[in-house]
Amino acid sequence: MSPPLSKTLNVVLLCIFGHAVLHSFVPPTAALAGRKSGTNNNVSHSLRITMMQCINAPYKESQLHNCKMEQFPNGTVGLNISLTIPKVLNYLGLVVKTYYKYTTYRPFMIDWSIDYCQTARNRNMSPASVVIMKIIQESLPEYSYPCPQGNITYDTFWMFEPRYVLQTLPSGNYRMDIFIKDAADNTLIALQIFGAIRKQGIIG
Numbered sequence: 001m002s003p004p005l006s007k008t009l010n011v012v013l014l015c016i017f018g019h020a021v022l023h024s025f026v027p028p029t030a031a032l033a034g035r036k037s038g039t040n041n042n043v044s045h046s047l048r049i050t051m052m053q054c055i056n057a058p059y060k061e062s063q064l065h066n067c068k069m070e071q072f073p074n075g076t077v078g079l080n081i082s083l084t085i086p087k088v089l090n091y092l093g094l095v096v097k098t099y100y101k102y103t104t105y106r107p108f109m110i111d112w113s114i115d116y117c118q119t120a121r122n123r124n125m126s127p128a129s130v131v132i133m134k135i136i137q138e139s140l141p142e143y144s145y146p147c148p149q150g151n152i153t154y155d156t157f158w159m160f161e162p163r164y165v166l167q168t169l170p171s172g173n174y175r176m177d178i179f180i181k182d183a184a185d186n187t188l189i190a191l192q193i194f195g196a197i198r199k200q201g202i203i204g
Contacts, residue, residue, distance in 0.1 A: 049160060051194040052079040055177075061087065062188045070157075078159040083189055089150035091183035092116040094132060101173040108174070117147035160193055171198050 054067035065082040094116050100108035112128040116136075119129045137144045139158070178191040 046198045047195055048198075049077045049193065049195045051192070052077065052160070053192050054081070054189060055192050056187055056190045059187055059189065061085070061182055061186045064189065065153075076159065078157045079191070081156045081158060081189070082153060084153040085150040085188055087150050088148045089182055090117055090147045092147065092149055093179070093181040093185070095179040095181065096132065097177045099175040099177070101175070105175045110176075117149070120144070120146045169197055172196070
């Protein structure tokens with residue numbers, strides 16, 4: 001059996017999730033507490049994650065055992081997830097949408113949908129697919145394999161890195177929704193990330 005699934009994003013507060021969204025590597029708590037997110041000297045903005053959560057559970061074709069945000073003293077924020085997908089899957093739909101908060105959250109810039117299995121197999125990628133697959137490969141290298149996926153329990157501590165944020169995004173409060181779906185459009189897991197972007201050195 002081929003090793004498991006993957007997670008997504010770069011052009012905003014990406015997020016499949018999504019990956020989006022899953023990773024069978026759970027670092028010890030002590031190691032996480034002393035580990036900071038990756039940094040980039042060229043990053044001209046800051047991202048503060050305020051909430052990460054799973055939504056729309058329970059799911060029809062998967063079992064969510066755990067989904068809990070954890071924050072450590074050094075500022076590391078991540079989502080602890082344990083998810084069983086019992087069926088073997090040859091299709092995985094990844095949907096990523098972002099929202100900007102005016103008085104309420106409204107759709108903003110990102111509305112992407114890709115077939116992960118086809119993209120991983122053919123490597124004939126649209127610009128959105130390139131971004132999503134790059135994030136999956138960087139954040140979930142153990143799961144960035146071609147399909148089939150599923151027939152496994154995915155245990156993950158998933159961190160959303162500030163370097164995944166597009167530098168042209170304006171300052172403000174954002175929400176990102178990530179959905180992973182099967183061929184029948186059943187949601188296998190859905191994630192929400194809330195965060196605030198602030199420009200450094202300029203008025204955003």
